[in-house]
Amino acid sequence: MVESQLMGIKKMIEAESVQKGSLSRSDIESLCILSAISGHGSSTAELPTRLGLSPSLVAVVVEAIGPLIATGHIELGNDRITVTTAGTDWLNARLPASSDRIRR
Secondary structure: OHHHHHHHHHHHHHHHHHOOOOOOHHHHHHHHHHHHHOOOOEEOOOHHHHOOOOHHHHHHHHHHOHHHHHOOOEEEEOOEEEEOHHHHHHHHHHHHHHHHHHHO
């Protein structure tokens, strides 16, 4: 499921390069990270792999999620990352709009 979401986001990125939309690079990165965490959460150790990155990049990925923690979109506790209600709402608000742009 996560892979299909990531493929959808990849298509969205490709569509953005053809047609300038309202999603920034930061938005796209956030969409990827939130989709990779999923509803059940993720350990910090498994998140790089879910993102298609090397497992050795745990420290880099933990640093990259800092802004999402600061905005309240995700929580980090006991080495477990979970998407908050605010993060789910943000993700759901952007994915349908992004899908509409891809289909056009």
